[in-house]
Amino acid sequence: MRTEAQLNDEVVLERYGRHLELRLGRSARTRQSYCSDLRNLSEYLAASNGDLLNLDLRLLRGWLGSMRQTGLSARTLRRRVAAVRSFTAWALAEGVTDSDPATSLESPKGPSQLPIVLSQTQTMELLDAAKQGERNVEQLADIALVELLYGSAIRVSELCGLDIDDVDFGRRVLRVLGKGNKERVVPFGTAAMQALQSWLRMGRSDWVTDSSPPAIFLGPRGGRIDQRRVRARIAALAEVAGQPADLSPHSLRHSAATHMLESGADLRAVQELLGHSSLATTQIYTHVSIERLRASYASAHPRA
Structure with a gap:
């Protein structure tokens, strides 16, 4: 036309x-x-x-x-x-x-790449980086972001979409809206709960404005936090902690899933936690665990 x-x-x-x-x-x-x-x-x-x-x-x-x-x-x-x-x-x-x-038009597929996965020690180092320095609003937000991303394994888009009413502190679960507008309930741990409560009690109110949405996480101007800011904060913390430069919020999701499988979690339970429609998608984390096992073997076994 x-x-x-x-x-x-x-x-x-x-x-x-x-x-x-x-x-x-x-x-x-x-x-x-x-x-x-x-x-x-x-x-x-x-x-x-x-x-x-x-x-x-x-x-x-x-x-x-x-x-x-x-x-x-x-x-x-x-x-x-x-x-x-x-x-x-x-x-x-x-x-x-x-x-x-x-x-x-189909896009050509590239070689399959395993996701970046932090060790449990590296994850703790990232959290320690968030806690460095004087306690302020941004620090409270950073700690809550890292704890919740790792503690619930939710996607960054799901984190940004969370409202205050989506959190049930009594049962320690989140109601998230995932891909395809599919809603699911996701548990989170005590460390994430404490960090989230601290942010809501002592930090969030400093960034609230008259036009702020009911979002759990706000930006400094009072609007709902967006994925770009979350990525920027994770990248900044990674630099402080000496972690990979391309570490992303999704890396924390990958790490949480891998650590659960390494500790004996059922694959289908992890699938449900992550909100994967196909078990095949979740199985990439079993490959990650095998690669990590191979690396440990190669570096530590006397006959490797």
């Missing part, structure tokens, strides 16, 4: 580039990469008299197949698919096209 008679690939890409910069705030490097990927697609289409305004799934799969034959890495192919998906979603929203064929 062309809205302008002179609309062509270069004009559309220029408009899309401005969208990336002004509306989405993408970096110059990301803009350059995405537009370069889309020009590659444009050149592929032009060889058969096609253009970006008349895409369909068959053409996109043909383009992807042609790149596979050149030996491009799966990582590069995934980036190019991401660029196309972003572009076609924008084009449909802007009325440049009347469909979004990239929603059904």
